[in-house]
Amino acid sequence: MTTAKADTRQTILDTAERLMVQKGYSAVGLTEVLTTAGVPKGSFYHYFSSKDAFGEAMLQKYFTDYLANMDRIIATPGASGAEQLMTYWQQFYDKQKVDDCQGRCLVVKLAAEVADLSEPMRLTLQQGTAGIIDRLERMLAAGVADHSVSLEFEPALAANSLYGAWVGASVLAKVNRSPEHLDSVMAYTRQMLHI
Template sequence: MPATTRSTDTRRSILDAAQRIMAHKGYSAVGLTEVLAEAGVPKGSFYHFFASKDAFGEALLKSYFADYLADMDRVLTRAEPAAERLMAYWEQWRRTQSVDECQGRCLAVKLGAEVADLSEAMRLVLKTGTDAIVGRIERMIAAGVEDGSLSVDNDARTTAQALYDMWLGASVMAKIHRSLAPLDVTMTVTRQLLHL
């Protein structure tokens, strides 16, 4: 295996291990030693891949959003009416937020408030990533209005932002209450806002 491939694989192993651990513990509570041990990487290797923990956090969030958006695109580009694709996305969100082992599917929920005050670079990655999510929701709402599978009272962008904000908040409340009820209420309100 070429050295560049090994290097890329090692970097990815570190990021994957960090994502699994930080999805449960948060950013500040996780030390680099724990991440490297989970990834099976020698401690001295970290700074070969990342200049600092802050640069590591930025890379972690970029990797998370790249994977999340690719997964989101797979759901939203299926050959179904736009409303069905959009509701499949919300169903997937509910499933990934409702299990104890969310396997990193919830880093925006878990780390959002925590790292936004710790690092401007990480805050900007969160902003860019969440803006990309809202943009995809907006396009799906506009497609649904166009194909007649849904309707909205506001413009697509305002509705998309409101829905994303609502789902993000419901995910936090589901964690606080250890209950799916906030997600179920949000699903009902989502259907109402989209006139489904």
């Protein structure tokens, strides 16, 4: 792919992410994405074979960026496992609290909607969230090893449980337009990890 074509494709994906995190997948048409991105309407299929392929590419880009951020947190020199975890959770909290708790997480915004619409997008969500949970498990294991975290069960189970709790709290924060559920899950996380 040429640089210009790759840049245009990236612009389309970035624009779509901004729109879809606000409105959802079905509410955003391709015309709106292309107009907002400043890309000619007829050129969409030069970059994507279908709307599903486009949605899958958008989610893959989102998870690539998201997981790279988690890897940066894990690689923070001298940070304990507890510090890594709380940096991650604070970022999650801050991202979900914006815009009257409407958030900026594509997983929270799109998971329930697209899981029934597109099998390729569902699989991308499944792989991406598995990557998040895997990194959380590594942070938890590091925290147990350096004694900054104390768990009553295995890191894998704790990672899965905590991520599910945060996604659920984010949905409830959106419904109530209040950070109350985010505050509760933060307190629950600290209590569960004994930090």
